[in-house]
Amino acid sequence: MNSIQGRLTFTIGALCCALWCVGSVAVYLAVWAGLVSQFDLALKTDIQALANMTEQSEAGLKFDSSGEFMPKFQREDHPDYFQLWETDGSTLYRSSSLNGDRDLPQRMGTLAAPRFWNVILPDGQNGRAAGIRFVPKEDEDTPRINGTLPLDKEVTLVAAFHRAELDQRLSYLAFVLLSVGAVLAAAAAVVVRAVVRHGLLPLSALADRAQRIDASSLQLRFPFDKMPAELLPIVLRLNNLLSRIENSFTRERRFSADVAHELRTPIAELRTLAEVALKWPEEINEATLKEALAIALQMESIATGLLALARCENGLVSLHPEKIGLDALVREVYQPLEARARAKQIAVSLEVPKDACWFTDRTILRSIFTNLVSNALDHTPSGGAIKARIEKNQTGERFVILNSSNGLAPEDMPHMFERFWQKDAARSSSDHCGLGLSLARAYAQSLDMKLDATLNHAEVVFTLSTGRR
Amino acid sequence: MRLLLIEDSARLQASIGRGLRKAGYAVDISGDGEEGLWLAESNEYDTIILDLMLPKLDGLTVLRSLREKQNGSHVLILTAKVTVENRVNGLQAGADDYLIKPFAFEELLARVQALCRRSYQRKNPRIEFHGLEIDTAARVVLRRGRTIELTPREFMLLEYLAQRRGQVVSRAEIEAHLYSDTAELMSNTVDSAICILRKKIGRAENDPLIQTRRGMGYIIENGPA
Numbered sequence: 001m002n003s004i005q006g007r008l009t010f011t012i013g014a015l016c017c018a019l020w021c022v023g024s025v026a027v028y029l030a031v032w033a034g035l036v037s038q039f040d041l042a043l044k045t046d047i048q049a050l051a052n053m054t055e056q057s058e059a060g061l062k063f064d065s066s067g068e069f070m071p072k073f074q075r076e077d078h079p080d081y082f083q084l085w086e087t088d089g090s091t092l093y094r095s096s097s098l099n100g101d102r103d104l105p106q107r108m109g110t111l112a113a114p115r116f117w118n119v120i121l122p123d124g125q126n127g128r129a130a131g132i133r134f135v136p137k138e139d140e141d142t143p144r145i146n147g148t149l150p151l152d153k154e155v156t157l158v159a160a161f162h163r164a165e166l167d168q169r170l171s172y173l174a175f176v177l178l179s180v181g182a183v184l185a186a187a188a189a190v191v192v193r194a195v196v197r198h199g200l201l202p203l204s205a206l207a208d209r210a211q212r213i214d215a216s217s218l219q220l221r222f223p224f225d226k227m228p229a230e231l232l233p234i235v236l237r238l239n240n241l242l243s244r245i246e247n248s249f250t251r252e253r254r255f256s257a258d259v260a261h262e263l264r265t266p267i268a269e270l271r272t273l274a275e276v277a278l279k280w281p282e283e284i285n286e287a288t289l290k291e292a293l294a295i296a297l298q299m300e301s302i303a304t305g306l307l308a309l310a311r312c313e314n315g316l317v318s319l320h321p322e323k324i325g326l327d328a329l330v331r332e333v334y335q336p337l338e339a340r341a342r343a344k345q346i347a348v349s350l351e352v353p354k355d356a357c358w359f360t361d362r363t364i365l366r367s368i369f370t371n372l373v374s375n376a377l378d379h380t381p382s383g384g385a386i387k388a389r390i391e392k393n394q395t396g397e398r399f400v401i402l403n404s405s406n407g408l409a410p411e412d413m414p415h416m417f418e419r420f421w422q423k424d425a426a427r428s429s430s431d432h433c434g435l436g437l438s439l440a441r442a443y444a445q446s447l448d449m450k451l452d453a454t455l456n457h458a459e460v461v462f463t464l465s466t467g468r469r
Numbered sequence: 470m471r472l473l474l475i476e477d478s479a480r481l482q483a484s485i486g487r488g489l490r491k492a493g494y495a496v497d498i499s500g501d502g503e504e505g506l507w508l509a510e511s512n513e514y515d516t517i518i519l520d521l522m523l524p525k526l527d528g529l530t531v532l533r534s535l536r537e538k539q540n541g542s543h544v545l546i547l548t549a550k551v552t553v554e555n556r557v558n559g560l561q562a563g564a565d566d567y568l569i570k571p572f573a574f575e576e577l578l579a580r581v582q583a584l585c586r587r588s589y590q591r592k593n594p595r596i597e598f599h600g601l602e603i604d605t606a607a608r609v610v611l612r613r614g615r616t617i618e619l620t621p622r623e624f625m626l627l628e629y630l631a632q633r634r635g636q637v638v639s640r641a642e643i644e645a646h647l648y649s650d651t652a653e654l655m656s657n658t659v660d661s662a663i664c665i666l667r668k669k670i671g672r673a674e675n676d677p678l679i680q681t682r683r684g685m686g687y688i689i690e691n692g693p694a
Binding site for chain 1: 478480481483484485487488491522549550551569570571572573574575
């Protein structure tokens, strides 16, 4: 049984039945003890009455069988029995129901506390017996001779009575308890099942909802407004997980579409170039081949960027930390790009202190700087400005590069580091494939640094912070 | 036939433009949506080849603007967007055809030809009249079973006049449909082209297939196959 509902139903049902059984047995035993005690009390009264009918005198022992008490020992149907013995074991008197020769078993207590036990009666019925040994009272009608010793002969008296009525009551009680138990067990099976099912309804609703969620419906969420407190943390956690999976799926879908788009366009360019050249071979010249080469190089750049990203994200970049002077590195990176800055009349100011040093991997830090400076040069409008500087705060040092914005809006900032993202949806520039900043961030993470971008009025600010954690 | 190519990739502009021109089409090229829309509204094109992801104004917006202004040019969407949803959106916005990048240039050419034929309410690629047979798909002209050698532009000129036979076609219309760059036009360019075409087709001088209507233009009269 591998369901919570089944297990709970079975366990609670079994516990209810067990409790009922224990309760029933306790009630039965209590009632039994009460009834037997009552029966024994009656027995005690009867045996004391019989003892009272036994007398002794100097002439000997005698039993007065003439009392109105005797008929129950004389009736034809289910008579009771008693027998009196003298000390030597000879029978002094036996009730007529013993038919003159049958004996009762002997066990004995005192007159105040008779001995009781169950017995099979001479007629084969169940009975209960009481036995006493006592000294019969003196016969008041036979005067004693003065000076003689007191009469102290002991006799044994056993009386046995039918207990059919007692047994009938106890049987009836057992029947009632068992019947009620059976009905309650059946009712418990139904009620417990219904109660458990009702109690588990929120869980069933949760399972039902979960079954309806697949890759195509990740926007669905688990409702939590009427969720029990026990399930609420699970639901909140699942919703959080779903959000993250949905974001992940969306990002992956967009990435796949972007990769397809980024590769489709150069492939289309190359294919058309080749097909047109083949159809009209007289048109093939050096420019055609240069175009083909440029397209191949663009595709290579996309493939290289994607590979580098994959290596970074899979932790396959090996680091060789060393002490690096930041000013020298920034100038080294900027030097080959200076001509581009001059061509666009961009004012570049590198304000990195000469003594600023970081202990990290030179090659990867150089790649990050190259991407940031190159990105700034590409996207700063003509006549704009680029500044690079080092800032210090409590958590560490930050390399900051600011450049004039080229129409970026605050809502663009979260997308800046997405693969293939470009402000212009047409991605009309074949010089960029939109991987540079993604790669720079992945590199920063591999160096345990953090790369962020913010928009400060008309300036885009890229911040590379040490002490990421 | 005059085509407009609105495509942001400079390389595709060059390759497709070169190929279509070599095939005899007059091709205007634009690199962004705004300029493309302006060109499409300012000129009459038989077919517009339209990319979807364009700077300034995206392709779907260009298409919707054209259709809202009742522009009837046939539009072929040429894009890297591959999903069914993209295609449905494009066709529902008023496109006549949809081709996904990368594509075979021959397929693009065939689709452009089919759309141009549709401009003249014709589905059959063969035009037959006065013993002349023009196969617009195979780009072949036969006269009484004999092939006539024509340059792509001569073929286009004959096809254009044949598509509009029974109508007088002005020089300006011929220039607009067959010449992409007005700089290459001189005052007698069309007349010279008609003259050469008449010689190649070969009919009696007093009964030319392509007749001149002075001050109005040229006409091919309707006639039996």
